[in-house]
Structures are given as C-alpha cells and as structure tokens.
Amino acid sequence: MALILVIDDDESVLTLFQQFLESNGYAVALAANGREGLVQMHRNNPDLIITDIMMPEMDGLEIIREFRAHHPELPVIAISGGMRAAPINFLPHAKKFGACRAFEKPVALAELLKAVQELLGVAD
Secondary structure (H helix, E strand, O other): OOEEEEEOOOHHHHHHHHHHHHHOOOEEEEEOOHHHHHHHHHHHOOOEEEEEOOOOOOOHHHHHHHHHHHOOOOOEEEEEOHHHOOOOOOHHHHHHHOOOEEEEOOOOHHHHHHHHHHHOOOOO
C-alpha cells in the first residue's frame, strides 16, 4: 500500500484528504506545517507528497526544494488557496521548484486522485 504524506496547515484539509485517500486504498501520514512535514518524510519514507504552498514555519516552495535536494524521484503535488488572499499565484513557481502537479484549492478530489494514480503508476 502506497504511503502519501499530506502537509497542510488547515486541519479540515488534512482530515478531508486523509479520509478520501484512505477510502481509495492509500495509507496517509499527516503534517500540520513544513517543518513537521520534513520530520514525517524522514520518519515514514512516503511514496508521494501533497503539500500546501502557503504555510507558517516553512512554506511549500521550501519543502519542495528540500525534497528535491534529497529525494529527486519523489513525486510532489502542490496545492494552494493562497491566491484568494494574495495577488501572486505560487503554483507556477511550485512546478519550477519540482512539483509534478499543482492544484488550486478547493481541489477537485477526482482530479487529485487521478494525479495520485498517475504519479504512482497505478492504472485505472
């Protein structure tokens, strides 16, 4: 069973993604900020990471850069709802930093699942 690490400072997003991904057959580890995400990454060796971009402690762009430096093969999906609060769209930057896919919040769960399956090499 593939393990997905979800990093987001919004508890409702963590809960939603955990329930959705587990109901689709994935194991899920959670982190409430970027620093906790790095600890979880080293502790759990996930198969895929889903990270928010706008977070306290350590933002998602820093996380992606860190993951790429140590685990260049690890697929990363970036998500962000920050565009509502800031005029800058960080998702293109996330892709430049190495995110494989990028989604705006609220994320369409069917699209997220499709991306997860594609990145993990799972057939429909």
